[in-house]
Amino acid sequence: MDERRTGWVLIVVLVGQLVYLAVQGAKSGDTRLEAIGLRLLGPMARGVASIPGGLHDAREGVKLRGTLLEENRQLRREVLELRLRLLRLTDVEGEMQRLGNAVRYPTPPAGKVRAVDIVYVDHTSWLRTLILYTGDQEARKDQPVLSPDGLVGRVVAVSGPYAKVQLITDRVASVGGMILRNRRQGVVRGGSLGNDLELDYLPLQADVRPGDRVLTAGIDGVYPRGIPIGTIASVQPGGQLFHRIQIAPAVDFGALDQVYLLDYQTMPETLKEARPGGKP
Amino acid sequence: MESLKLLAGIVLAALFHFAGVWLWPDFARAVDVFLVVVALFGLRGNSLAGLLVGLLVGLLQDTLTSGPFGLFGFADTIIGYVTARLAQRLVIQRPTGVLALVSFASVLQQAIILGLTFLLLPAPAPLNPFWAAVRAGSCGILGMILYIAGGRWRRSSEVRRRGRMSKLRLE
Numbered sequence: 001m002d003e004r005r006t007g008w009v010l011i012v013v014l015v016g017q018l019v020y021l022a023v024q025g026a027k028s029g030d031t032r033l034e035a036i037g038l039r040l041l042g043p044m045a046r047g048v049a050s051i052p053g054g055l056h057d058a059r060e061g062v063k064l065r066g067t068l069l070e071e072n073r074q075l076r077r078e079v080l081e082l083r084l085r086l087l088r089l090t091d092v093e094g095e096m097q098r099l100g101n102a103v104r105y106p107t108p109p110a111g112k113v114r115a116v117d118i119v120y121v122d123h124t125s126w127l128r129t130l131i132l133y134t135g136d137q138e139a140r141k142d143q144p145v146l147s148p149d150g151l152v153g154r155v156v157a158v159s160g161p162y163a164k165v166q167l168i169t170d171r172v173a174s175v176g177g178m179i180l181r182n183r184r185q186g187v188v189r190g191g192s193l194g195n196d197l198e199l200d201y202l203p204l205q206a207d208v209r210p211g212d213r214v215l216t217a218g219i220d221g222v223y224p225r226g227i228p229i230g231t232i233a234s235v236q237p238g239g240q241l242f243h244r245i246q247i248a249p250a251v252d253f254g255a256l257d258q259v260y261l262l263d264y265q266t267m268p269e270t271l272k273e274a275r276p277g278g279k280p
Numbered sequence: 281m282e283s284l285k286l287l288a289g290i291v292l293a294a295l296f297h298f299a300g301v302w303l304w305p306d307f308a309r310a311v312d313v314f315l316v317v318v319a320l321f322g323l324r325g326n327s328l329a330g331l332l333v334g335l336l337v338g339l340l341q342d343t344l345t346s347g348p349f350g351l352f353g354f355a356d357t358i359i360g361y362v363t364a365r366l367a368q369r370l371v372i373q374r375p376t377g378v379l380a381l382v383s384f385a386s387v388l389q390q391a392i393i394l395g396l397t398f399l400l401l402p403a404p405a406p407l408n409p410f411w412a413a414v415r416a417g418s419c420g421i422l423g424m425i426l427y428i429a430g431g432r433w434r435r436s437s438e439v440r441r442r443g444r445m446s447k448l449r450l451e
Contacts, residue, residue, distance in 0.1 A: 167346070
């Protein structure tokens with residue numbers, strides 16, 4: 001094919017891709033092409049991830065043997081403390097349920113968690129992402145992903161046993177957040193530094209202090225309320241209306257090797273997209 | 281045979297990328313192995329094949345990112361075409377030429393993606409000049425190393441082939 005025709009092919013391909021990108025907008029697509037890509041690359045990522053994991057485990061096993069007794073004692077102490085705490089919390093939960101029943105308040109379901117392995121993590125480049133191996137039980141799109149420390153992100157694409165996760169530190173991601181101390185709500189987005197977060201739309205009158213804990217507000221239809229997001233690192237007057245707030249994430253994204261998928265009933269898409277005045 | 285070589289190159293690049301990310305979390309920011317594959321393929325001078333390979337590899341790379349699907353596909357299509365067109369016009373014989381070409385391809389790719397993210401995303405992340413320079417440099421060096429290794433492998437296999445042919449003639 002001569003160069004002129006190749007030039008036309010290039011233009012057609014590029015225009016086609018631009019249209020495809022423009023149609024998607026800022027959404028992370030769950031496209032067929034992406035599913036095929038996940039199917040192809042997922043097993044490779046899983047294979048590579050299992051090799052250093054095995055080596056690391058063997059090395060850690062030898063290293064830990066010496067400190068195993070001490071760690072065992074420490075863990076027993078921790079288990080006792082946690083049991084006591086659980087007793088107290090069970091009591092509080094019972095009380096909460098009784099009070100809720102008294103005023104007929106429907107408590108949202110807490111949801112179940114299930115551990116899944118990470119086979120690929122890229123939390124530093126421009127578009128932060130994570131690929132999970134979920135085994136026989138497939139993940140669901142928009143399913144929240146947690147770690148023991150807090151919120152990690154949500155599933156944006158699923159292909160068989162592989163699922164792609166958008167991290168909360170991604171610039172495109174946004175989460176409904178609230179400050180634990182005063183229940184002030186805002187929108188948490190990926191920050192400009194890369195591994196930080198920003199809390200937007202909090203008016204200047206709002207009482208916000210560094211050190212305040214930020215949790216999910218449960219207002220975005222994706223994440224349930226009360227999952228730790230991070231701690232406020234700095235508060236600056238951003239403009240005439242809102243604070244400029246930086247949050248240090250609760251999760252250390254560099255140290256993730258296993259995460260939890262939360263089986264939580266998200267809000268139906270039909271309700272999310274309903275517009276005032278629209279047909280039911 | 282050519283498509284098998286290409287497939288092997290893509291698989292090896294993916295494995296190298298996964299191993300790199302697993303060993304060093306900043307690897308994906310510092311090196312773009314997929315871009316090196318596209319640029320080296322473009323060096324062969326076939327612009328149509330270059331743009332199609334760029335499209336394919338770019339879409340695979342898009343699978344590993346969480347932005348709109350097709351960002352890298354778009355950028356790598358241009359990279360594949362541009363490197364092939366440059367290879368048609370320039371005689372690249374020295375490894376330093378490959379270093380310069382692959383580094384240029386990396387800068388061009390980052391500029392295209394930055395432009396697209398500013399057009400498409402509501403709050404795009406600004407480019408970090410330090411990491412952009414590291415990425416361009418490391419891609420260039422990796423491309424140069426692969427070019428040298430490929431040249432040596434071709435020469436040694438040619439020598440072996442000639443040796444076998446001369447033995448056959450003597451017999």
